[in-house]
Amino acid sequence: AAGVIQSPRHLIKEKRETATLKCYPIPRHDTVYWYQQGPGQDPQFLISFYEKMQSDKGSIPDRFSAQQFSDYHSELNMSSLELGDSALYFCASSLADLNTEAFFGQGTRLTVV
Amino acid sequence: KQEVTQIPAALSVPEGENLVLNCSFTDSAIYNLQWFRQDPGKGLTSLLLIQSSQREQTSGRLNASLDKSSGRSTLYIAASQPGDSATYLCAVPTQGGSEKLVFGKGTKLTVNP
Numbered sequence: 548a549a550g551v552i553q554s555p556r557h558l559i560k561e562k563r564e565t566a567t568l569k570c571y572p573i574p575r576h577d578t579v580y581w582y583q584q585g586p587g588q589d590p591q592f593l594i595s596f597y598e599k600m601q602s603d604k605g606s607i608p609d610r611f612s613a614q615q616f617s618d619y620h621s622e623l624n625m626s627s628l629e630l631g632d633s634a635l636y637f638c639a640s641s642l643a644d645l646n647t648e649a650f651f652g653q654g655t656r657l658t659v660v
Numbered sequence: 661k662q663e664v665t666q667i668p669a670a671l672s673v674p675e676g677e678n679l680v681l682n683c684s685f686t687d688s689a690i691y692n693l694q695w696f697r698q699d700p701g702k703g704l705t706s707l708l709l710i711q712s713s714q715r716e717q718t719s720g721r722l723n724a725s726l727d728k729s730s731g732r733s734t735l736y737i738a739a740s741q742p743g744d745s746a747t748y749l750c751a752v753p754t755q756g757g758s759e760k761l762v763f764g765k766g767t768k769l770t771v772n773p
Binding site: 578580582588589590592595603605635637639641643648649650651652653654656 | 696704705706749751760763764
């Protein structure tokens, strides 16, 4: 079965550069979530989209933005990168139903040097 | 604000032992609870989703229980194997909005051969 696909899997950027992370949800899933997991931390919610509209926002810095496109894939854009942005970034998708399972991608490991 | 706690933070057992991982949450008004497995530096693999109306959910050697009223869930792993070594996280969706997940900090399990 198709899973959530994230690209790239690994990314190394310098401080103050820009990064774009991509997420392709499971087909027919209408909701996409982005999470950030710092070293030794639990995943923290950043932002979500339902049917291409932003549905919720968490602790996402103003330097970050995201959108969901007509084909339901989503991109997380991160500008003016800081060392503290180094983390695993996960995308998850689900159906917008209160009792459905969230499926996570393998994540993108971003290292800012 | 929903908070999720997992005890213990780390657990080391010999192969073949049965074990229990604990998860507690502060707001009992949840729709479901999800258990995940995470290998080091890897993605989150969904193990079990237990609905608020259920008391138990089983998958192979895994059994998850849920007691909403007391705000607790347990993940029981039977006949543990070295391949079970990983971090196990529980997560609950927040009320309203996008149903983003709030995670516990996980239990790091090591099964020794």
